[in-house]
Amino acid sequence: MEKVPTICPYCGCGCGLYLHVDKGIICGVSPSRNHPVSKGSLCVKGWNCYEFIQHPDRLTKPLIRINSKEHTTSKKNPPLPPFSKGGRGGINSSLVTHNSSLFREASWDEALSYIAKKLTKIKNTSGPDSIGVLSSAKCTNEENYLMMKFARAVLGTNNIDHCARLCHSSTLGGLASTFGSGAMTNSISEIADARVIFVIGSNTTEQHPMIGMHMLDAVNRGAILMVADPRRNMIAELAHIHLKHKSGTDVALLNSIMNVIINEGLVDIAFIKRRTENFDEFEKVISKYSPDIGEAITGVSADDIRKVARMYAAETRSMLFFSMGITQHITGVDNVRACANLAMLTAHVGHAMTGLNPLRGQNNVQGSCDMGAIPEVYSGYQNVKDASARKKFEAAWGVSLPKKSGLTLIEMLNASRRNKLKAMYIMGENPVISDPDVKHTIEALKKLNFLIVQDIFMTETAKFAHVVLPAASFAEKEGTFTNTERRVQKIRKAIEPAGKAMPDWQIICELSKKMGYNMDYKAPYEVMEEIALLTPSYRGILHHRLDDGYGLQWPCTDVNHPGTQFLHRKKFARGLGSFIPVHYLPPDEQPDEKYPFILTTGRSYFQYHTGTMTRRTTTLEREQPECTVEINAEDAEQFGIKNRAKIKVSTRRGSIEAVADVTDKIIPGTIFIPFHFHEASANVLTNPALDPYAKIPEYKVCAAKVERIHEERPYIK
Amino acid sequence: MTGSNNNIYMPFKAVIEEAIDMGCNVKFFKVIPIPPHPPLSKGGRGGFIDYIPGQFFMVSQWGAGEAPISVTSTRGLQRHIEFAIKKVGAVTTVLHKLKKSDTIWLRGPYGNGFNADAAKKRDVVFIAGGIGIVPLRSLINFIQMHKKQYGKIFLLYGAKNPSEILFKEDLKAWNKKGIEITLTVDVKDESWKGNTGVVTGHLDRVKTDFKNACSYICGPDIMIEKTMKELTSRGMPDRQIITTLEARMKCGIGKCGQCYHGIEYICTNGPVYTYEEIKKRRVYGP
Amino acid sequence: MKKDLILNKNYLSYWLRQLRKEMQLIGPMRGFKGDFVFKSIGQIHEISLDCPASAPLPKEFVFPHVEEMFEKVFSEQEIKDLQNNDKRIIFGIRPCDMSAINLIDRFYSSKFESSYDLAHPNRKSEDSYYMARRRNTVFISIGCNNPDPTCFCNSVGTGPFLESGFDVQLTDLGDRYFVQTGSKAGKTITNSYRYLFEEAQRQDYDDQYEIMLSALTKFEKRINLEETRQKILAGKVRDSFWEWVSTRCFECGGCVYECPVCTCFNIVERTETDKSPRPPLRAMAFTKGGQGGIKGKRIRIWDTCFFKGFTRMAGGNIPAEKKVMRTKRWWFHKLLYYPEQFKRFGCVGCGRCTITCPGRIDIATISQKIKVEIK
Structure with a gap:
């Protein structure tokens, strides 16, 4: 039995673990005792992360849709039902049914030649900007970099985006304008020594359990834990102060906290003078948000607001954490700016054990942003509109690059609906489940002339693809993941890829060769070298340096640089930190008579994202086999809903059926639905209204109604 | 088939003689067991499995899994083993699809049975x-x-x-x-x-x-x-x-721990209890 | 007179190399950056003899994460038994783990207790998979000269050295090992290479005793599980206390996965398809009645009583619905029910839950808390 050290493929914590491999079979997991994040612990998903890797559902061969017009062969040999004659051998074996659309297996050469031909044709007839590319926060840095290079250098478009658009694009946007860098400022290992921990809009103990562990350690050492969340989840139960503000009122809450800080003289004037700008204008706005006004808007008592303000401001070692609860609003960028203002106001940034810490949700969402898998920047956040940056990349890549910024994820789908976008190449993403307003997403995908999906499983999105490419999972390839604290860590190959699946980086290289651009890398470390060459913050990060350590935290500017524990030391990344005043704006949709509830969506502890991995894991699927709707007991009584009754939740966009979870963990008037379940997809309901700057949809608030269905409770698996 | 005779998890085959839908999601099965050799009990003649009222079998269908199902027949009265299965979960849903002369797999009998x-x-x-x-x-x-x-x-x-x-x-x-x-x-x-x-x-x-x-x-x-x-x-x-009593069971023989309740493994110490035992069992809570 | 042996340290690798010719050799090796892992040994000289006392768990070699039980091709009548009969030798496990394995042996080989089974004494009751692996495994344990700060085996009588219940126990006497054999299997592997060993002399016994005494002084924790048990039995530990414990539980299952004594498992089926034709697009290919599959595997997989689904019955009824009930259940099992059944605590004091529990509600911490806070 061999034990291969690697990094967990789930959340942004980036825990170290060992995959146990026996005779080519992955048979278990154990935590790494000395890893700085996990320290010998793992969460339930980490402990069970081995099971999906060799699941029988894995895609093992490239698949080409049969009813696509280009394939005349299929007309000659009409598809037969796959089970007719024993199912093995002959033509039947190569037929695959998928909800009435038919795929046939193909060789890599055929599939890639086909894609190359189609993409070239579309590029030549409709222009490069008629192609959109979605990269993946689950893939390695090297793969994201290559995907970005593929979109920009091979296809010639800046239409590249990934799911960070849906989680932390507001953080990037909000912090870029205030601090100059959109990453977590401090490190996870500092948390245990903090004195005050203020968590807003993050279910840390469930979604970043190992960060939650460090917070609990801090509490054990006497730190004060304050949580602002409309739900009373585990971290809120452990908190000393829990602010149950209404969803979508974060700006009002934060502004009134800052109002107290300013009025009570808790501001760090020296810091503001030396390190920041634009304070005066900001102060004018804040003066309008007295705690009483805050109370009226948020539902949190003015006293609690004052308490939180005093506690946060009084300690030097105060850490502020936020996550999706802040970002997934139409005011996402404003929310983030408000958080940044709060940190600057009290000098809680730029030294250890403080900072503004956005918790990233995917194992490599930080890395894929760093790698420039977003329309407006190259790797290392070098803007595509910046001529000198562009010149550098043009020189290295040997092509001329598009000057104009590209489309974001939601904009791509919208463009497709308007017939502006003809083709999409989706790597390791499942927008049908993860993007708001499923109906529109499906409509957009159906309209595409050509859709390539590259994934490890047949996802709901792959159903609409013309070509499906089988990729290797995290255990089957080399590469690096960047966790939420900017730590670039190496993952290691434990087993050979399933069937004929290939690592994503290899697929991209092969495809670009077919399209006439020679991407020639022996292994991911060569890609990393190129990344280091072109990306200042990754300059010193090379595979051989990652081999004998727990990774390096960027910025790491040369090969001897030890990595950076916390950002904005001595000065902000943009020079002076900028106070940007923000006003409270109500959510796009407010509850009304017809739709009386605020619906907020998120993740549950046992499932992960669109469930492609967790729903194929026995223990995790058993724990949360169905979609449950958290509803307050008072509301439930009013609507005659009993615990575990089947209910229907509707919004202006659609409705789903799910099981009621009557609880007192959520405030009255609000309901919560996890979005993992394709059979009851919460994103059928969500509002695709976007933040004007970051284009992040408002997942966290929409108006909904709840009805009881007179039907017996469905059985559980 | 290495060591199959010693493997307590090894099920044996049974053929469904009769499958009747009893309505309200309950289906009645009459099965003829084909027990392995030698038969499980000395008293049992070929084709018979010895059991007492209140015991249960782990009934399974390959691909779906096992479920503990109580017998409803009485040895000495009915020739075959009879089950009445309510559709409540994944396994029972699959079992409900079975017809006459289909094969199912059994393990058992388990539990103490009625005294x-x-x-x-x-x-x-x-x-x-x-x-x-x-x-x-x-x-x-x-x-x-x-x-x-x-x-x-x-x-x-x-x-x-x-x-x-x-x-x-x-x-x-x-x-x-x-x-x-x-x-x-x-x-x-x-x-x-x-x-x-x-x-x-x-x-x-x-x-x-x-x-x-x-x-x-x-x-x-x-x-x-x-x-x-x-x-x-x-x-x-x-x-x-x-x-x-009822509990989630996966092995039926006191190993898997899923039915563990108080000090007892319901599958082996139970599932039949007197009120006296139940009261005693609950001294420490669940 | 005792017949203990002495092994010159220079001969250790030769001995292990000879043993490896007969069976798989597994031992503690350096993992990534200061970690240690138990795995198949490649280079014998790379075995970490300095592996800390709270070494990673070797339980998985006798009770693996995932154990394949049966395989059945749907079109055929036969069931294939996938019992693992590989011969293994596990070097370097600690006395606490050895005691845990003895306890698991008793549990997995225990007879049924129901009245029906008493009337049918010939019914088999051994867990076949565990016992097959166990019978094919020989353990060479090493006593702990230097217990870790998390260890408290001395408080539960499972270490730092064992009196009995081992195959072979080594005690590091600096330049040589003091070798005790405690089982037939142990005698076989020493007797076959008797020429490597010398008979222990008076001096060796004295040195061994000295090492044992010095090891005992190094324990930092003094955990009295009996006192905790008495307090629970007396009803002094109230539900509000367990409520507090349970709010800190992350439901990760780590304490159970890492516990050398815990043995609960779940049995699931996996349907293997022929890759093509593929099963319909469903989230679970495991338990959907095997449509479209060609063969099914029945496997068992580690399970944890901290999960809601652990006790959930078909139909959705959950006996231990509240987290506090599940937390109590684990504690009571370890501290109350194990002593009733086996006259031993369900805890061997290895301290692994102290290391792995993200909520810091491990046995040692909570026992200490009960001791200090509850009078």
Whole structure:
């Protein structure tokens, strides 16, 4: 039995673990005792992360849709039902049914030649900007970099985006304008020594359990834990102060906290003078948000607001954490700016054990942003509109690059609906489940002339693809993941890829060769070298340096640089930190008579994202086999809903059926639905209204109604 | 087939002789076991598996998994093993799709089974709620077979509605043989002329000396709890109140730990308990 | 007179190399950056003899994460038993783990207790998979000269050295090992290479005793599980206390996965498809009645009583619905029910839950808390 050290493929914590491999079979997991994040612990998903890797559902061969017009062969040999004659051998074996659309297996050469031909044709007839590319926060840095290079250098478009658009694009946007860098400022290992921990809009103990562990350690050492969340989840139960503000009122809450800080003289004037700008204008706005006004808007008592303000401001070692609860609003960028203002106001940034810490949700969402898998920047956040940056990349890549910024994820789908976008190449993403307003997403995908999906499983999105490419999972390839604290860590190959699946980086290289651009890398470390060459913050990060350590935290500017524990030391990344005043704006949709509830969506502890991995894991699927709707007991009584009754939740966009979870963990008037379940997809309901700057949809608030269905409770698996 | 004879998890095959839909999501299966060699028990002749009322088998279908299912037949009366399976979960849903002459796989019998001796020379009161009649049917037939050793036999049987009353043929036959049967439903319809309400409300119809009678209860948790309390208040000693409990089980033989409850593995120490044992078991909580 | 042996340290690798010719050799090796892992040994000289006392868990070699039980091709009648009969030698496990394995042996080989089974004494009751692996495994344990700060085996009588219940126990006497054999299997592997060993002399016994005494002084934790048990039995530990414990539980299952004594498992089926035709697009290919599959595997997989689904019955009824009930259940099992069944605590004091529990509600911490806070 061999034990291969690697990094967990789930959340942004980036825990170290060992995959146990026996005779080519992955048979278990154990935590790494000395890893700085996990320290010998793992969460339930980490402990069970081995099971999906060799699941029988894995895609093992490239698949080409049969009813696509280009394939005349299929007309000659009409598809037969796959089970007719024993199912093995002959033509039947190569037929695959998928909800009435038919795929046939193909060789890599055929599939890639086909894609190359189609993409070239579309590029030549409709222009490069008629192609959109979605990269993946689950893939390695090297793969994201290559995907970005593929979109920009091979296809010639800046239409590249990934799911960070849906989680932390507001953080990037909000912090870029205030601090100059959109990453977590401090490190996870500092948390245990903090004195005050203020968590807003993050279910840390469930979604970043190992960060939650460090917070609990801090509490054990006497730190004060304050949580602002409309739900009373585990971290809120452990908190000393829990602010149950209404969803979508974060700006009002934060502004009134800052109002107290300013009025009570808790501001760090020296810091503001030396390190920041634009304070005066900001102060004018804040003066309008007295705690009483805050109370009226948020539902949190003015006293609690004052308490939180005093506690946060009084300690030097105060850490502020936020996550999706802040970002997934139409005011996402404003929310983030408000958080940044709060940190600057009290000098809680730029030294250890403080900072503004956005918790990233995917194992490599930080890395894929760093790698420039977003329309407006190259790797290392070098803007595509910046001529000198562009010149550098043009020189290295040997092509001329598009000057104009590209489309974001939601904009791509919208463009497709308007017939502006003809083709999409989706790597390791499942927008049908993860993007708001499923109906529109499906409509957009159906309209595409050509859709390539590259994934490890047949996802709901792959159903609409013309070509499906089988990729290797995290255990089957080399590469690096960047966790939420900017730590670039190496993952290691434990087993050979399933069937004929290939690592994503290899697929991209092969495809670009077919399209006439020679991407020639022996292994991911060569890609990393190129990344280091072109990306200042990754300059010193090379595979051989990652081999004998727990990774390096960027910025790491040369090969001897030890990595950076916390950002904005001595000065902000943009020079002076900028106070940007923000006003409270109500959510796009407010509850009304017809739709009386605020619906907020998120993740549950046992499932992960669109469930492609967790729903194929026995223990995790058993724990949360169905979609449950958290509803307050008072509301439930009013609507005659009993615990575990089947209910229907509707919004202006659609409705789903799910099981009621009557609880007192959520405030009255609000309901919560996890979005993992394709059979009851919460994103059928969500509002695709976007933040004007970051284009992040408002997942966290929409108006909904709840009805009881007179039907017996469905059985559980 | 290395070591298959020693492997306690190895199921044996059984062929479905009869599969009848009993309505309200319950399906009745009569199966002929084809036990491995040598047969599990010395007493069993070829094709027979020895079991007692109240025991259960791990019934499985390959690809779906195993589920603990109580026997409803009585050895000596029915030639085959009979199950009445309610569709409640993934395994039972798959089992419901099976037809005559299909194969299923069994392991067992497991569990302690009903202690029929406790009721010897006493009046016997059977109290069933809904699907709880299934394991009791086995015992009722057993006691009926040896009725000289027992006193009067009563059956109180409550169902959700008239259509959910199971084993109507058996009820008629038992009635003829002198078992006093009281039926009750929660929700009545036009056809129903009988009693309504919960079973505990009809205990007065059982004309017996509760202090000396013995009672076997099976049904939903709440019904069991209520009935046990009611019987105690009528003076029935705790050790004469016997019930069978339900738990999630994966192995059936006290290894997997899923049915672990208090100090007991319900699959091996149970599933049949007296009220006395249940009270003792709960000293430490769950 | 005792017949203990002495092994010159220079001969250790030769001995292990000879043993490896007969069976798989597994031992503690350096993992990534200061970690240690138990795995198949490649280079014998790379075995980490300095592996800390709270070494990673070797339980998985006798009770693996995932154990394949049966395989059945749907079109055929036969069931294939996938019992693992590989011969293994596990070097370097600690006395606490050895005691845990003895306890698991008792549990997995224990007879049924139901009245029916008492009437049928010939019924088999051994867990075939565990016992097959166990019978094919020989353990060479090493006593702990230097217990870790998390260790408290001395408080539960499972270390730092064992009196009995081992195959072979080594005690590091600096330049040589003091070798005790405690089982037939142990005697076989020493007797076959008797020429490597010398008979222990008076001096060796004295040195061994000295090492044992010095090891005992190094324990930092003094955990009295009996006192905790008495307090729980007396009803002094109230539900509000367990409520507090449970709010800190992350439901990760780590304490159970890492516990050398815990043995609960779940049995699931996996349907293997022929890759093509593929099963319909469903989230679970495991338990959907095997449509479209060609063969099914019945496997068992580690499970944890901290999960809601652990006790959930078909139909959705959950006996231990509240987290506090599940937390109590684990504690009571370890501290109350194990002593009743086996006259031993369900805890061997290895301290692994102290390391792995993200909520810091491990046995040692909570026992200490009960001791200090509850009078």
